[in-house]
Amino acid sequence: MSDKAPRLSDPGLPEHVHRKADTDPAAAKKAERQVAILFTLSALGTILFIYSYIWVKTDRFIFIPIMGDQNASQLGMGIGLTFSLLFIGMGAIHWAKSLMPDNEVAAERHEFRSEEADRADFVATVKEQGAASGLGRRSLIKRSLGLSLGLIGLSPLLLLRDLGPLPKKSLEQTSWKTGTRLVTDPSGRPIKPSDLEVGAVAQVLPELQPGQERTLENVGKDAVLLIRLRPEEFELSPERLSWTYQGIIAFSKICTHMGCAVALYEQQTKHLLCPCHQSTFDVPRAAKVIFGPAARPLPQLAITVDSEGYLVAQKPFTEPVGPSFWERSS
Amino acid sequence: MSTGEKVAGSVANYVDERTGAAKWLKKNLTKVFPDHWSFMLGEIALYSFIILLLTGTFLTFWFDPSQREVIYHGSYLPLNGIHMSAAYDSTLHISFDVRGGLLMRQIHHWAALLFMSSIVAHMLRVFFTGAFRKPREFNWIIGIGLLTLGIVEGFLGYSLPDDLLSGTGIRIAEAIIQAIPIVGSYLTFFAFGGPFPGTSFIPRIFTVHVLLLPGIFLALITVHLMLVWYQKHTQYPGPGRTEKNVIGYPLMPVYMAKAGGFFFIVFGISAFLGAVASINPIWLYGPYTPGQISAGSQPDWYMGWLDGLVRMAPPIETHAFHHTISWNILIPGVIVPGIFFTFLALYPFIESWMSNDKREHHLLDRPRNAPNRTALGAFGITFMLVTLANGGNDLIATHFSLSINQITWMSRIGILILPPLAFFVTKRLCLSLQRADRELVLHGKETGRLVRLPHGEFVEVHEPLTDAQAWTLTQHEQLPALELPEVDAHGVLRPGGLRNRFRAKVSRSNAEAIAKPKPDDLKGIEDH
Amino acid sequence: MKRLSRYRRHRFAGPVLLVFALFMIGATFSVASANTRLAARVMSRTAAIDEGRQIFLKGCSSCHGLNAEGGKIAPSLIGVGAAAVDFQVGTGRMPMADMSVQAARKKPAYNPDQVAALAAYVASLAPGPAIPDQQVVYYERDGSTAQGGELFRTNCAMCHNFAGQGGALSRGKYAPSLMKATPTQIYEAMITGPQSMPKFGDKIITPSEKLDIIKWIKAAQNEPSLGGASMGRVGPVTEGLLGWILGLGLLVGIAVWLATKAR
Structure with a gap:
């Protein structure tokens, strides 16, 4: 398939135009000097780099217009390196452009496809030699080879098995238990309802038992946000309402979309916003999703107070926190 | 002969005596x-x-x-x-x-x-x-x-x-x-x-x-x-x-x-x-x-389009038989990028399927002479730009006093409308450029010089293109669309009718072009 | 007394008595003057409340109601305290320029005395958080930058960004940049929860922790450019733009030079 339409005639390669430096020795000399200047600038750059590395204190700052105060050592080394590299390149290119031969040459190109006869010969050879192996005829070998090749990938895959434990129920569990105190993050103080005014929030974690240490895996599942509203502002089911305490409501801070910390609470609109993908949750309606890609509300933690008046969890989370996974049942 | 040349010569000699690569190296140098x-x-x-x-x-x-x-x-x-x-x-x-x-x-x-x-x-x-x-x-x-x-x-x-x-x-x-x-x-x-x-x-x-x-x-x-x-x-x-x-x-x-x-x-x-x-x-x-x-958590730009897709994804999850499928993650995070990259990788084969062109090509196309491809490229770029913009929607919102909700909705609609629009506009633009090329070859460059003819008419003087310029604008091939008759020579319906009809249709779209000037057209002008 | 009188002819008796007398005079005077200062303060406070009320009636009552009881478009100011007024009016957010979703920081409409008067008036309506001048003074001495950073990243960075540059909230609202905030204003914002911002009570973030946060924010305001131009400190978006425009732009420019024939 090709375009058979008649074409204009190809005038052929344009005539070579000589550069000034080819004909005028003075111009060539000038170009040579320019190249030399560029290479010298590069050498000066290296000297600036060495000076900045050895003699400029790392805590010195200098004022550069537009950029403001800049670290002198970092800037000196960087600009030194820039000069030393950039001007070698500029010099080499200028040299190639102005002094090396600039005659464009034509190289022939041949079609990759071989001559018809050679190719037919080659194809025939491949067919013949392939047939000689008998793979096509000996179906027992073909099938058993297929089986072994199909299975061979399993061993390296299996070797990866010990990369980590099986998830089991880990994704569905947090450290919150009945009666676990809520403590502030990062200071670890227990909280009384009176500590929170209406419109106040607190970032909380479960209290550590003596001897326990808090790992990041725990924080990644346990982080909770405590918000106080006026009790009459809630639009909750009676069950969910019983999970709140005097207008204080607690949600998992781990986004049900992709696990970012949803800690961005707008006090006036009572919305929680995830800064990663902007899922927006409506706090009075049990963190119902009102915008963005999250598909589920944030899990609510049932809270109450203990005998000393500190806020505690009524019970563990009733659903897995964080992003969805295949085994999640709701 | 300078010392440098001498040294270079002996090095070349040294290498060849030990590798016998003189011919190969000379060819490649x-x-x-x-x-x-x-x-x-x-x-x-x-x-x-x-x-x-x-x-x-x-x-x-x-x-x-x-x-x-x-x-x-x-x-x-x-x-x-x-x-x-x-x-x-x-x-x-x-x-x-x-x-x-x-x-x-x-x-x-x-x-x-x-x-x-x-x-x-x-x-x-x-x-x-x-x-x-x-x-x-x-x-x-x-x-x-x-x-x-x-x-x-x-x-x-x-x-x-x-x-x-x-x-x-x-x-x-x-x-x-x-x-x-x-x-x-x-x-x-x-x-x-x-x-x-x-x-x-x-x-x-x-x-x-x-x-x-x-x-x-x-x-x-x-x-x-x-x-x-x-x-x-x-x-x-x-x-x-x-x-x-x-x-x-x-x-x-x-x-x-x-x-x-x-x-x-x-x-x-x-x-x-x-x-x-x-x-x-x-x-x-x-x-x-x-x-x-932190507010404004974004990835580096080459991941930003993925983040933008995730941000505009619809909030859909399927819960059935005690299992969950998160379409809000799978569609933007796996399925759409998968389709995009697969299409990209297969495009050479798709194009040759559309044009039925199985020949080697070493001369590049000017983008305007392949309007369909150029328009597809514009489609892809627009798609990426919309997703990238949505990936930075929070920064756009704060710096241009907009709302992230508005930007997200604009992106959700824009991702469906803008790429096809870009395809259409780019294709028309390419065809217009082809038309302009044709005019240029046939009538030469506008010089801006006005001349008054003896009978009082004003005309602008057009300067003819050089042979080299005219050649550059007309050297390309214009392949005809694929002819895939639905019936064969005996009037019998060919197998794969629907597929053929689809292929003929995309091939027609792919081959759309403004006829470039032929030598005869130019002759006509000269005579005139 | 008798024992004391034995020393009345002691050679140090005179000087001691003199020092004692001087001390007594000084003490009496200082008590008396303190009383008058207190009286002056009470006097000026009532005057300030009156002045504040006048300013309020002129500049604020159209939205907040004649008695600051609030209206359809503006909340009640009863019980918000002097801190809220000092923050909102002192940063120029109030009075609002227009009815946009959020009051922006701008040049204050009132001078510091007028702001103080307004604050005194609103504080006189019902008890509320006072202006935390005294607490804030020692943030430089008592605060810990690193601790403040930790608290900031947990409690503030999700809205105000990791470097205090601000960020987007839903529907066009935003968390403002903290680069111009004064220590007192930061403290006031934490205890009063202006606009979208939640409140951070003294039990959740203790006063000393608040000083840590203030010290960290002040450090962030003066954070030097350690690695070159900071490009807004908003993360990878500006970096990507600069990479494409300046980085690839320069390289393409040089490539064009490289591929043009020399003349």
């Missing part, structure tokens, strides 16, 4: 490379890869890829006494207690951004000029592979310091893996060595980042370059340039000097950016903990 700025884009990618190897090696001398908890006591006082991972601590050490360490970190990161942007620019050049056509389809696929691996490599690289921003990125990546049906939670537990974040992930991705992926890169880049070498470079059309030749400069000395010099230029520009512009200031982000987050 005089190999011709065409010169065009757009042919340097791939070189930028190659050179930034070398810069990444050099600076990356420097960084490994101090970097400690461990999530062991330590307390910081280095010279950056606002973090003094804070608990953090050894990875974060050692990155702070490189930044503030190793002279030139911050510079090297920044050059490394800037070179990574340049690596990715030059790969994309190079890919666009190859796409729009049709350089992927036979015999270069496999090099195109290798290129797509390099692009995909580059995205992964970059993501792993900026995740290594274990700062609050990159930790958030890892958290999101974990959620994507976890969302894969059936095996998701197993895969995350294997990847992280237990529940997120664990203490195994950074050491593992470190090995992948510095050993496995660079190794694969090196292998793929070698094959990529060998194919370029063996198949010889394509060239832009012009007088004297045909499918049977390459016009350019010999490797030695001109191309060597230019390409070698350009390596230093790329390194110099990376160093310049590293010197004057702060990048990934991890000391400001703080160490990672899952309970913290």
Whole structure:
């Protein structure tokens, strides 16, 4: 398939135009000097780099217009390196452009496809030699080879098995238990309802038992946000309402979309916003999703107070926190 | 003869006596490379890869890829006494207690951004000029592979310091893996060595980042370059340039000097950016903990389009039979990128299926002469720009006093409307440009000079094009659309009717063009 | 007394008595003057309340009601305290320029005395948080930058960004940049919860922790450019833009030069 339409005639390669430096020795000399200047600038750059590395204190700052105060050592080394590299390149290119031969040459190109006869010969050879192996005829070998090749990938895959434990129920569990105190993050103080005014929030974690240490895996599942509203502002089911305490409501801070910390609470609109993908949750309606890609509300933690008046969890989370996974049942 | 020439001569002699490669080397040292700025884009990618190897090696001398908890006591006082991972601590050490360490970190990161942007620019050049056509389809696929691996490599690289921003990125990546049906939670537990974040992930991705992926890169880049070498470079059309030749400069000395010099230029520009512009200031982000987050958490730009897609995804999950499928993650995080990259990789074959053109091509297309392809490219670019803009919707909102909700909705609608619109507009634009070319060849350039004819009419003087210009504008082929009759010669319906009809339809669309001037047309003008 | 009188002819008796007398005079005077200062303060306070009320009636009552009881478009100010007034009016957010979703920081409409008067008036309506001048004074001495950073990243960075540059909230609202906030204003914002911002009570973030946060924010305001131009400190978006425009732009420019024939 090709375009058979008649074409204009190809005038052929344009005539070579000589550069000034080819004909005028003075111009060539000038170009040579320019190249030399560029290479010298590069050498000066290296000297600036060495000076900045050895003699400029790392805590010195200098004022550069537009950029403001800049670290002198970092800037000196960087600009030194820039000069030393950039001007070698500029010099080499200028040299190639102005002094090396600039005659464009034509190289022939041949079609990759071989001559018809050679190719037919080659194809025939491949067919013949392939047939000689008998793979096509000996179906027992073909099938058993297929089986072994199909299975061979399993061993390296299996070797990866010990990369980590099986998830089991880990994704569905947090450290919150009945009666676990809520403590502030990062200071670890227990909280009384009176500590929170209406419109106040607190970032909380479960209290550590003596001897326990808090790992990041725990924080990644346990982080909770405590918000106080006026009790009459809630639009909750009676069950969910019983999970709140005097207008204080607690949600998992781990986004049900992709696990970012949803800690961005707008006090006036009572919305929680995830800064990663902007899922927006409506706090009075049990963190119902009102915008963005999250598909589920944030899990609510049932809270109450203990005998000393500190806020505690009524019970563990009733659903897995964080992003969805295949085994999640709701 | 100068001493230099003498030495060069003896070296050449020495090499040949030991390898017998004189013939081969002579042929290759005089190999011709065409010169065009757009042919340097791939070189930028190659050179930034070398810069990444050099600076990356420097960084490994101090970097400690461990999530062991330590307390910081280095010279950056606002973090003094804070608990953090050894990875974060050692990155702070490189930044503030190793002279030139911050510079090297920044050059490394800037070179990574340049690596990715030059790969994309190079890919666009190859796409729009049709350089992927036979015999270069496999090099195109290798290129797509390099692009995909580059995205992964970059993501792993900026995740290594274990700062609050990159930790958030890892958290999101974990959620994507976890969302894969059936095996998701197993895969995350294997990847992280237990529940997120664990203490195994950074050491593992470190090995992948510095050993496995660079190794694969090196292998793929070698094959990529060998194919370029063996198949010889394509060239832009012009007088004297045909499918049977390459016009350019010999490797030695001109191309060597230019390409070698350009390596230093790329390194110099990376160093310049590293010197004057702060990048990934991890000391400001703080160490990672899952309970913290910063407003405006974005990934690097080559992941930004994915983030933008995720941000605009509809909130859909399926819960059935005690199992969950998160379409809100799978569609933007797996399915759409999968389709996009597969289409990209297969495009050379799709185009040859549309045009039924099975010949070799070494002369590049001017984008306007392939309106369908150019419009498809515009479709893809528009798609990417909409997703990228939505990936930065929070910053756009604060800096232009808009609402993230509005921007997200505009993106949701825009992603459906704008790419097809761009396709349509670009195609029309290409056809108009073809028409303009035709006018130019037939009637010459407008000179702006008005002449009054004897009978009083004013006409503008048109200057005819030179032969070279006219040739450049008309040398391209205009392939007719594929004829796929639904019935054969005997009037019997051919098998695969629907498929053929579809193929004929896309082929017609692909072949749409403004007829270029023929020699006869020009003659007509001269006579006139 | 008798024992004391034995020393009345002691040679130090005179000087001691003199010192004692001087001390007594000084003490009496200082008590008396303190009383008058207190009286003056009470006097000026009532005057300030009156002045504040006048300003309020002119500038604020159209939205907040004649007695600050609130209206359809503005909340009640009864019980918000002097701190809220000092923050809102002192940063120029109130009075609002227009009815946009959020009051923006701008040049204050009133001078510091007028702001104080307004604050005194609103504080006189019902008890509320006072202006935390006294607490804030020692943030430099008592605060810990690193601790403050930790608290900031947990409690503030999700809205105000990791470097205090601000960020987007839903529906066009935003968390403002903290680069111009004064220590007192930061403290006031934490205890009063202006606009979208929640309140952070003294039990959740203790006064000393608040000083830590203030010290960290002040450090962030003066954070030097350690690695070159900071480009807004908003993360990878500006970095990507610069990489494409400046980085690739320069390289393409040089490539064009490289590929043009020399003349």
